[in-house]
Amino acid sequence: MPSISQLYQKHRQRRLLWLGLFTLLLIPAAYFIMLSGAAEISGQQLWQSLLAVREGSAHLVIWQIRLPRLVGALLGGASLALSGTVLQAVLKNPLAAPTTLGIAQGAAFGAALGITCSGLRDSLPALQGGFSGLDESALVSFFAFSFSLLTTFIIILLTRLRRAGKESIILAGVALSSLFMAGTTFLQYFADETQLAMIVHWTFGDLARASWPELYLMGVVTICSMIYFFANRLNYNALLAGDEVAQSLGINVVRLRLISMSVATLATAVTVTFFGILGFVGLIAPHMGRRLVGSDNRYLLPLSAILGALILLFADILGQFLLDPVALPAGVITSFLGTPVFLLLLFGRRSS
Amino acid sequence: MGVKFKDLSFDYGGRPVLEKISCQLTAGRIHAVLGVNGAGKSTLIKLLAGFLKPVGGSIFLDDNNLNELSLNQIAKRIAYVPQQQQLSDLTVSDYLLLGRKPHQRWLNGSADEAIVFAILEKLHLNHLALRPLHKLSGGELQKTALARALVQEPEILLLDEPTSSLDLKNQHEVMEIIVRETTTRNLTTIITLHDVNLALRFAKSFLLMKERKILAFGGLEVMTQKHLSELYEIKVQLHNLEKSVLVTPE
Numbered sequence: 001m002p003s004i005s006q007l008y009q010k011h012r013q014r015r016l017l018w019l020g021l022f023t024l025l026l027i028p029a030a031y032f033i034m035l036s037g038a039a040e041i042s043g044q045q046l047w048q049s050l051l052a053v054r055e056g057s058a059h060l061v062i063w064q065i066r067l068p069r070l071v072g073a074l075l076g077g078a079s080l081a082l083s084g085t086v087l088q089a090v091l092k093n094p095l096a097a098p099t100t101l102g103i104a105q106g107a108a109f110g111a112a113l114g115i116t117c118s119g120l121r122d123s124l125p126a127l128q129g130g131f132s133g134l135d136e137s138a139l140v141s142f143f144a145f146s147f148s149l150l151t152t153f154i155i156i157l158l159t160r161l162r163r164a165g166k167e168s169i170i171l172a173g174v175a176l177s178s179l180f181m182a183g184t185t186f187l188q189y190f191a192d193e194t195q196l197a198m199i200v201h202w203t204f205g206d207l208a209r210a211s212w213p214e215l216y217l218m219g220v221v222t223i224c225s226m227i228y229f230f231a232n233r234l235n236y237n238a239l240l241a242g243d244e245v246a247q248s249l250g251i252n253v254v255r256l257r258l259i260s261m262s263v264a265t266l267a268t269a270v271t272v273t274f275f276g277i278l279g280f281v282g283l284i285a286p287h288m289g290r291r292l293v294g295s296d297n298r299y300l301l302p303l304s305a306i307l308g309a310l311i312l313l314f315a316d317i318l319g320q321f322l323l324d325p326v327a328l329p330a331g332v333i334t335s336f337l338g339t340p341v342f343l344l345l346l347f348g349r350r351s352s
Numbered sequence: 353m354g355v356k357f358k359d360l361s362f363d364y365g366g367r368p369v370l371e372k373i374s375c376q377l378t379a380g381r382i383h384a385v386l387g388v389n390g391a392g393k394s395t396l397i398k399l400l401a402g403f404l405k406p407v408g409g410s411i412f413l414d415d416n417n418l419n420e421l422s423l424n425q426i427a428k429r430i431a432y433v434p435q436q437q438q439l440s441d442l443t444v445s446d447y448l449l450l451g452r453k454p455h456q457r458w459l460n461g462s463a464d465e466a467i468v469f470a471i472l473e474k475l476h477l478n479h480l481a482l483r484p485l486h487k488l489s490g491g492e493l494q495k496t497a498l499a500r501a502l503v504q505e506p507e508i509l510l511l512d513e514p515t516s517s518l519d520l521k522n523q524h525e526v527m528e529i530i531v532r533e534t535t536t537r538n539l540t541t542i543i544t545l546h547d548v549n550l551a552l553r554f555a556k557s558f559l560l561m562k563e564r565k566i567l568a569f570g571g572l573e574v575m576t577q578k579h580l581s582e583l584y585e586i587k588v589q590l591h592n593l594e595k596s597v598l599v600t601p602e
Binding site: 003004005007008011234235237238240241242244245247248249250251252290294295296 | 398401402403422423424425426427428430431432434437438440441442443445446447450451453454456465466469472473478481482484500504
């Protein structure tokens with residue numbers, strides 16, 4: 001009969017197997033996204049362009065369009081999924097996610113405000129001095145980022161209030177989302193046709209939006225947040241045993257919760273600022289991961305990150321083919337698929 | 353390691369819960385904290401665990417003031433088991449590994465795992481090693497929580513009503529584990545209990561708390577009819593049995 005130690009190692013290997021399997025799945029998904037798009041590019045051209053040839057239209061498409069989209073999907077998916085996993089862990093609420101806390105909606109409102117201000121700046125010379133250093137897209141990003149941080153700040157302020165329970169924070173997030181959505185609608189009502197189109201387009205999360213400099217910034221934020229989250233994986237496990245037990249294990253629970261929420265929302269804010277709203281990724285990836293490896297954050301955090309990236313890659317590829325030749329933004333697909341997948345996870349779990 | 357508290361006071365938003373209580377609890381024995389609901393038993397445990405900061409007085413672990421120790425230093429010395437355990441899908445082994453948290457820096461080493469497996473074996477919980485917490489019975493859950501605290505290798509064990517939701521068999525099994533580990537590890541075990549008979553059977557020292565103060569503290573000699581009647585605000589009778597004393601309402 002095998003010893004407990006052997007059984008435990010087997011159990012651990014099974015969870016690592018899931019991690020390995022989904023990491024491997026990233027390879028065909030990445031290959032596929034590199035080949036899909038308006039311009040026909042063969043596998044041979046792809047490898048040549050990546051490894052040797054540094055000129056021609058194929059090289060341009062691969063390096064300026066396809067590769068940023070792939071990197072964007074990997075970083076954005078991982079960042080949103082990790083943020084969702086950590087928010088769910090620290091708030092002990094399976095509904096916690098960047099979209100349910102209103103961070104994404106705050107960014108959308110900020111972007112709408114940025115687009116409107118940008119229009120006003122062009123038409124009113126008196127306003128031109130205000131943001132003279134920023135071009136239009138930078139101005140929109142600045143506003144989107146500021147408002148997602150503002151939402152973060154409000155949420156963190158609420159967690160600091162003694163009376164605010166963990167459930168109240170989600171409800172406050174829902175209320176904030178409604179407020180920001182109302183604000184966006186208000187701005188849309190007064191926007192001219194071009195601005196309206198820009199605002200609506202911004203809210204569709206689109207992986208094609210980010211360019212290399214933005215991806216570098218996103219990469220730095222995502223990797224730093226990943227390191228922080230992974231360093232605290234055992235602390236998040238301890239929170240599963242309750243706040244008092246976690247504190248009795250030497251963890252400063254209040255500080256952990258505060259910093260984790262700040263890092264998670266910062267990572268989300270950066271992603272949403274550059275890509276727009278990519279609904280449900282931060283909510284679904286942790287739930288899918290939990291079904292496969294359980295709540296142990298040593299395995300759940302990396303698996304969620306991989307699943308988040310896979311979801312975005314899949315959504316982007318599906319968007320390319322679903323209404324060909326029209327390419328749907330990944331955000332539309334994640335929002336459409338998110339609801340049934342989430343319901344399936346929710347009720348599937350109950351029935352099991 | 354013993355625990356000493358001197359002139360310890362605490363209040364919740366101005367409402368006093370403990371008023372200048374002092375006591376010294378020695379190692380190697382179980383100290384049962386008894387009293388009616390609201391007497392301040394759980395508050396005392398939370399103060400000793402470092403969750404609450406006293407508004408007056410001090411707590412000493414040997415010669416170290418608890419307030420001057422870091423959370424991790426406290427965690428290396430004091431383990432705490434709450435009344436209700438939080439359920440999750442962590443396996444029993446992974447849950448027990450949490451107990452090694454104060455002693456590790458980055459990874460769970462094989463030495464940590466060996467400690468966990470040894471405790472599982474000692475408490476006859478081997479068969480539960482890979483079972484998720486939410487699939488455990490009440491008794492199994494409480495023993496697992498106790499095992500997690502022991503994995504922490506503390507010098508002081510704080511237990512808040514560890515038997516309150518258990519049947520008779522599990523109450524005795526849990527208490528027997530506590531007695532055995534307290535003796536073999538020379539722990540200072542402080543336990544709040546509602547069941548005075550369970551306390552009489554397993555504890556060696558009794559801290560009787562009434563209206564924010566200590567009514568009496570000592571060995572079996574303080575468990576008198578007068579003290580217990582005053583403590584529980586009901587007349588009680590003490591019956592001397594072969595192995596222990598039984599308390600019943602008059």
